[in-house]
Amino acid sequence: MTVEPDTAFDLQPEFPSALAARVASWASTKPDAEAFIELRYRGITCEPRSLTYAQLHRAAGLLARQLRADTAAGDRVAILCAHGLDYVVAFLACLYADRTAVPLFPVSAARNTARLDGALADSRPALSLLSASDKVTENSVGAALGRIRRLPEELRTTAATDPVLDPVGAGPAYLQYTSGSTKAPAGVEIGHAHLGAALAQLWRAVPAVRHKPIVTWLPFFHDMGLVLALALPLYSGVLGVTMAPTEFVKRPIRWLRACGDYRAGATGSPNFGLALAVSATTRREREDLDLSSLDVLLNGAEPVRADVLELFTETFTAHGFRHAAHTPGYGLAEATLSVTIGDQDAEPVTHRFDRAELTEGRAVVDGTGTAGIPLVGCGAPAGQRVAVVDPVTRTELPAATVGEIWVAGPNVGAGYFGNPGATAETFGATLDGRSERWLRTGDLGFRLDDQLYIAGRLEDLIVVDGRNHYPSDIESTVAATAPEIRRGHVTAFGHDDGRREDLVVVAELAAAAEADALAGIARRIRAAVASAHEVMPGSVVLVEPGGIPKTSSGKLRRGECRRLFGAGRLPHLVTIGNQPTV
16 A cells, blocks of 8 residues: 555745745845854864855855856756855855756865766766865866866855846756765756755655754755755755764764754754764763754664664753654655655654564564564655555555555656666656556665654665575674674675675774684674574674775765675675685
């Protein structure tokens, strides 16, 4: 049975749904209100920079005029600006000029350029936008940037010419490059209507974003950062407050302090951000912290982990945080962002599911309440149709049955830029006997009591001796078994050596350890997995911190880790079990 949204997503028919038109409207109706604040830091000193709606509108309008002179209709414009107000102005200018934005990121000494190189080669921008202070990107990337225009150091402008919004054309508003966790980067074509639908869905599903500030550290080039952190405040007409992700990682208390200082109603973070906010803040730093204004902490990680939610609540309850503010959701770049969202007024729903039943594709709640796989419900559809499908027969599955998640709705993108084959395969799926087109997400999940639960990735499913095993479940067992392992830095995958498929576990150490201790940790992990999952890992590999490949948004790249292991090129400290033959 397909899960349908309970009401239509159109909420304000008299108000423009296109983001650019809404910003222009706010500039007209409340020109002097602050639209966006960027928080910069020097040590413990915070230095905010802000733009009002009128200032933002004029700055975007001036840059849009320059884009029209530098580029032609249909051209792609890559955004490689520093995180903050530059990025907001650059993205809006592309919308104003009806140029296809390509949200990317500047080069830094700490960042590998492979993903950026791939996205630039695929999108072929006519022009790239850089911040005035960027001294690295142009020399590192070169001709792939096309022409270069730098944003002015001072964004406030007194331009006499009124900003112009070009009519929305047939082309994409922007190309959202996927994180590359399982495949090469691909640009999802997101149209103006797709973005408008996605923002309207969020506006309706999360009431807090209609009247309170949204404070985030999420990177703007990522789909959650672009839609939730950059576009949604401008759509809703509430204050947007942002800090660079690096500023959050350096001192996670900055994010929490900003939420309290600006009385944020909504924010967002994946699991690792919540875990870091607990482990990397001190009791003294948390003194006088006030999170009582927070109604929503959106979490769209894959999967959302119950233990992380509970640990965050346990740490910050004394500072006004309510467990009900945790709002799990599920989404992906191909759907612009959200597919399902939890109820902002209800506590997250967590059940433990019988492990043996789940390996057979059946979701059965464990009656003991202590054993089984803990999974967090990701809510209900936010304005689209969601089906759980047998990917072989292409038929819908009943509730409590694991299958591939398919989505149809006005927020689903048009396809992959320049790749009709992949577009047809992913965006053109049809159910048996029906003509409606669906987006195949590649994610496994099931429905239970009006909640969608995520079980894992279809292509990450590990099959050993005819039994299915979900990587996230095995990874949770490893984390619980070995405190010496970095939380959230474990990956499990299948490796076929030509004779059989074996389970491989790769884990990052939290600190240096002696060689004898390393072997003991690996053997302990192997025994725990064998006991809990009834499958003996063929290999347990321990690596140094940072040794597991990750995407730019912090997700583990299981596919790349599998490839490196299979090629014998995964740097390791110790391996217990089989080593690949190359």
